[in-house]
Amino acid sequence: MEKEQLIELAKEAALRSYSPYSNFRVGAAVLCEGEHIATGANIENASYGLCLCAERAAISNAHAQGHTKIEAIALACIDADIQVSDHELMPCGSCRQWIKELAPKATIHIAGLEESFVIDQLLPMSFSLDSHKDT
Numbered sequence: 628m629e630k631e632q633l634i635e636l637a638k639e640a641a642l643r644s645y646s647p648y649s650n651f652r653v654g655a656a657v658l659c660e661g662e663h664i665a666t667g668a669n670i671e672n673a674s675y676g677l678c679l680c681a682e683r684a685a686i687s688n689a690h691a692q693g694h695t696k697i698e699a700i701a702l703a704c705i706d707a708d709i710q711v712s713d714h715e716l717m718p719c720g721s722c723r724q725w726i727k728e729l730a731p732k733a734t735i736h737i738a739g740l741e742e743s744f745v746i747d748q749l750l751p752m753s754f755s756l757d758s759h760k761d762t
């Protein structure tokens with residue numbers, strides 16, 4: 628699976644976003660070992676703090692489908708205003724923490740950016756519990 632294909636799937640997933648409060652649609656596509664793909668979109672709620680990000684929706688879906696070895700993640704913020712800066716394209720802090728624990732080896736592709744990342748670039752010196760061993 629190529630980077631551009633995974634990004635296309637993330638953009639498609641963003642079309643299924645439920646984001647009536649922010650009008651900011653986000654989609655994510657997760658490539659797992661064995662070429663399995665799970666997708667997710669941001670799902671908002673009138674109680675704003677309950678909004679679910681696309682990356683966490685996609686990672687949850689992969690896990691629920693029994694696919695826990697995540698090789699790559701693509702993120703597409705299709706309503707981002709890229710005239711201003713790249714910041715609206717980037718994963719939020721909570722999703723970075725999720726990726727660190729649940730997809731630590733994943734390559735992270737971001738629609739609109741040439742460069743791809745690994746989580747240690749996006750979340751250096753991150754929190755983890757010593758009692759938890761990475762597999």
Ligand code: THU
Nearest residue numbers: 649651653669678680681718719
């Ligand atoms: N959002 C994501 O889905 N992923 C991110 O990494 C950044 C933010 C969503 C949450 C909310 O529904 C909307 O974008 C605006 O913050």
